[in-house]
Amino acid sequence: SGTVAGAIEGTIQGVPSIAISQILSNKNKNTPLSFDLAQKIIQDLVQNIFTNGYPLKGRKLLNVNVPNCSLQEYKG
Numbered sequence: 001s002g003t004v005a006g007a008i009e010g011t012i013q014g015v016p017s018i019a020i021s022q023i024l025s026n027k028n029k030n031t032p033l034s035f036d037l038a039q040k041i042i043q044d045l046v047q048n049i050f051t052n053g054y055p056l057k058g059r060k061l062l063n064v065n066v067p068n069c070s071l072q073e074y075k076g
Helices: 003-014 034-051
Strands: 017-022 061-066
Touching: 003 017, 003 061, 017 034, 034 061
Parallel strands: 017 061
Antiparallel strands: none
């Protein structure tokens, strides 16, 4: 994807990079897309990086795929 390609370019330049994508397909086409889970995951990840440092010391690319579901449906 373009998101991952952008993160790869960062790693080529020596910058630890994170690509975050959300699955946009819905089983029920009448259900609106929800970005609440993506917001929570990104917020927690960034807070963790600021507190503990980049999580993958030996690697420079982290690819995160967020499902399209509610916070209540998310099982981790």
